[in-house]
Amino acid sequence: MSEQNDRQTQNDASIEERVAATRAALIDAGRITEADLEHFAHMAEDWKPENGAKVVARAWTDPDFRARLLEDATSACAEMGYAGPQGEYIVALEDTPDRHNVIVCTQCSCTAWPVLGLPPDWYKSPAYRARVVREPRRVLSEMGLELSDEVAVRVWETSAETRYMVIPLRPKGTQAFTEDALARLVTREALIGVALANPPTR
């Protein structure tokens, strides 16, 4: 109880004040520059789920690329220009009619930054990290994805340096779609495995 009371101080600096103080202290001391910070922020803004969506669309349309992606996703993604921090060893997980893949990092929030982007808030939430390893079907159902009992769910825990991406099933009725049109059906949620690729009518 005393610890609880100790935690409620009235004079916490706000998060904005703490970030500004850290930034100013490091820059004033000459340890980093404004240009360094802009460099890394821009780098993060170039990592987008649209990158992974393009990888998936190519795998759906190019059998040779699909084979390379399943064999060595790191170099297959790099050949499309997607490489960098948290993308040093990428493994692509292909969904099949009887196997569904979903990714989590229970201990922090690791993702394959160059192909998925920085992780979204729901992926970083304690609720997702705690629950999806234990009750994946309930979590997926709550998120709008109902899977039949015939489909095995594989939950991939990002506990070491492998970074995963899911290749969802190609939606029916997309035979005539171009690679670009297919890529627009693949969301960040589908690349993580909490959603399917969108149907063509949506």
Next chain:
Amino acid sequence: MITRRVKSGAHMDGIHDLGGTQGFGRIDVEADEPTFHQPWQRTTFALMMATQIVMRSHNTDEYRHAIERMHPAHYLLADYYERVLTGTVSLLVEKGHLSQAELEQRAGGVFELAGPVAEQPMAELAPQVTPRFSVGDRVRVLTISPAGHIRAPKFCRGHQGTVIHRAPRFRFPDTSAHDGERRKEHTYHVEFASTDLWSDERVTNDSVIVDLWDSYLEAAS
């Protein structure tokens, strides 16, 4: 005047190891979520990268462990990027690059940091520099519970699984986080049947695959 909280002591099996913890609620997805919601989050991400890559203040394993050393209540209530900031700044202070007093003066209030590293943070694990396991092998995760950084989640310790893939060698995080011996070991994708991990799981073919360093494992039958 600044009133400081009592620092929590070193603890093992920190709050970060959430896999399987019960009591949490629904997960809400924001459609088309932006990379950052707030400017301070963008700055914090850049500070996290610059302190590791430009300043070389600390490595990624030390950084992850600094976040794990946050007080559990602070950890659970903090935004993700507040955890990023707290872990990063805790190491900058511990390594003498910045002082907490200066930061609190600049910030105008309490700047809560992570608790200290445990005195004996590492389990004694013999280095496994050559791979001991192959695809198809049955393995068991050791029931170790060191007071420092470890990347074998609690929910799989003591359980048996099957090796389905051998990954390249990567820095062993337990020693890397604690200025210990630098070594690289292979990791394995080990598949555990959900019904083995969770007694409340109804019968399905579901499984959980955990990426585990060689040192965390022993042969099982």
